[in-house]
Amino acid sequence: MSDLPKPTESELAILRALWKKHPATVREVMETLNEERDPPLAYTTVLKFFQIMTEKGLVTRDDADRTHSYSPAVSPDTTKKQMVGDLLDRLFQGSVSELVLQALGTTKLSKAEAAEIQKLLNQQTRGKS
Amino acid sequence: MSDLPKPTESELAILRALWKKHPATVREVMETLNEERDPPLAYTTVLKFFQIMTEKGLVTRDDADRTHSYSPAVSPDTTKKQMVGDLLDRLFQGSVSELVLQALGTTKLSKAEAAEIQKLLNQQTRGKS
DNA sequence: GCGGTTCTACTAATTTCTTCGTTTTTAGTC
DNA sequence: GACTAAAAACGAAGAAATTAGTAGAACCGC
Known part of the structure; x- marks a missing residue:
């Protein structure tokens, strides 16, 4: 592709x-x-x-x-992935966590939003050392 | 300014x-x-x-x-804030949580990284309804 | 069918970004 | 003080992105 x-x-x-x-x-x-x-x-x-x-x-x-x-001809998701990946390379040396921390630092989230992120984090770290 | x-x-x-x-x-x-x-x-x-x-x-x-x-004449942090804010506006309708979820979806994080994010999330949601 | 309207295609001007050759300046060396 | 090596300034070409005018085709109402 x-x-x-x-x-x-x-x-x-x-x-x-x-x-x-x-x-x-x-x-x-x-x-x-x-x-x-x-x-x-x-x-x-x-x-x-x-x-x-x-x-x-x-x-x-x-x-x-x-x-x-x-x-x-491109989905929002694909484009977002592409552009986030791009920003990651150009400005965050590929460090996803730094980007996330940066983004979180800009605003307060609602409880629901925070919960959703928590959920994803838990999934990702489950079973990791 | x-x-x-x-x-x-x-x-x-x-x-x-x-x-x-x-x-x-x-x-x-x-x-x-x-x-x-x-x-x-x-x-x-x-x-x-x-x-x-x-x-x-x-x-x-x-x-x-x-x-x-x-x-x-600009700090990394300021520039990162600027560019993340820009991407947020242009592609995520200003939704920080959507950007964060998108970013987290691209890679697995180390436990330490996940913990750091958890910490910030906890700080942010403390005392919120 | 004809005149006005609306569409696409074509063409091109303008602006912004990237790139580098040429000229000028500067500082040291003999 | 003239000669050379390196840097800075200048100017401008090339490329990419944005903008829009104009021309020609297709349709619609009468």
Whole structure:
């Protein structure tokens, strides 16, 4: 499996929109993106990103209808794994625990969240020396 | 306090070198970087990065001697916080717990590491409803 | 069928990042 | 003081990413 390229900042924004709702048209995604942007993006700009991303294999296009629709070709989970792994290499010398401690240091968690993490930790260390 | 810009990939590589040893000269950092690079970087390339980063305020320059020496103007911790926060926003809707679960899912931790995380979790949830 | 609308494709300008060659400055050596 | 070796500054090319204008095709209502 040839790994897909790491999405750029803009590509990621589009993937986020697609993960929320897909398939989606260029116009739909454009509107979603422009809700949180001051200089709004032109339609053709967003279209261009879709063309590039189709080329790269990050999204798939359905051109059965005149108005093409797009879907993500990578899952949120895969992408998160990829990007966390990347950050890990670049900034934490691969130390997962350091990253986790760093992340935990930034905010307080709810009890439920903490419990969930505890659970995973317990699973991981069970039976280890 | 005007936040400093997010370092680019190359700038980050230089910061990593400086965090390991500073102050350091251009040549020293160049040699460090080139240990793990196949097309090695030219001296002037590395120098250019230092000039840009000085401009941006990411490093400080000591030009007392003819051979200038540089030190990081941002700490590893600050940078890590910045970049983790960035990833959090961009990919995890700000959910620290989701990021942590994702990170923990990638590798098994040593017992010591797990214990350290447990400790922090306990501190954080103490006295919470 | 025709005019307006909306879509995709094409092309290209702009910006940011990376890279390095050339020139200038500096400090030491004879 | 001129010569050389090393460093810094400058300028600019190349590459990647972002942005958008324009042209041509497809559809819709009349």
